[in-house]
Amino acid sequence: MKRLQERAQNRPTGESPIIRMAVRVMIPFIQLFGLYVIVHGHYSPGGGFQGGVILGASFILMALAFDLKTTTDYFSEKANAILGNAGALIFTGLGALTAILGGLWLDYSALDRIIPLGPIEWRSMGIFLVEVGVGLAVMSIMVSLYWDLASGGDMDEGL
């Protein structure tokens, strides 16, 4: 028992290789599933918020199994901020655009005046566009919340 404990504590590679390998296998599928949930949001269970949380959780899982630096190598802080702001801009921009074009706030059928697809088709497409914006914003906020909480604000070490 003592010997096993010492061996687990003093292992040179840090986190266990089993966990690393399993996480390495799982992360692409988690991200694919997150995209699936976002894209299918308007006619099956799911949507922008849920898909964004799944996408963010994949990066949090990476940060838990490896360390914070590996995550920021794959997905830098700058890209995270740009994606989150782009998501918020897509949502509010689409709402403002529909209001400017003569409809109500987020009344997607007003977008028919730019690209004529028919108001019913545009209602479906508009929900999809807004869901993409919500998903990007939620993913970015989840990841940056985890980064800041785990490292106490100074993005160096973390858990």
Added chain:
Amino acid sequence: MSAIAALFVIPGLFFFAVGTLGILRFPDFYTRLQAAGKCDSFASVLVLLGIAIYNLGDFTLASLLVSIKIMLIAVFVFIASPTATHAITESALIVGVEPWMRKERKKQ
């Protein structure tokens, strides 16, 4: 189809019951975790396999697609559940949770 599905679901339920019994009756952390991890990962794969076969009852493309999705869940559980058990056990080992032993052997 439902008979074949029952052939998978009923052993799955049996393994779930055995695992629950193990969690309640085993003496310490490691043995309980073994009961939880092993029985649950095997039993949930069996139950999901049974559900996938039952769903395939009317053989259409849509039901085949749903069955494939259920099987993907089973594969995911089969990877994720043992890994989670391993991670919990390892952190318990590092923190220093004592395993249960017989009283005579503990005195030595």
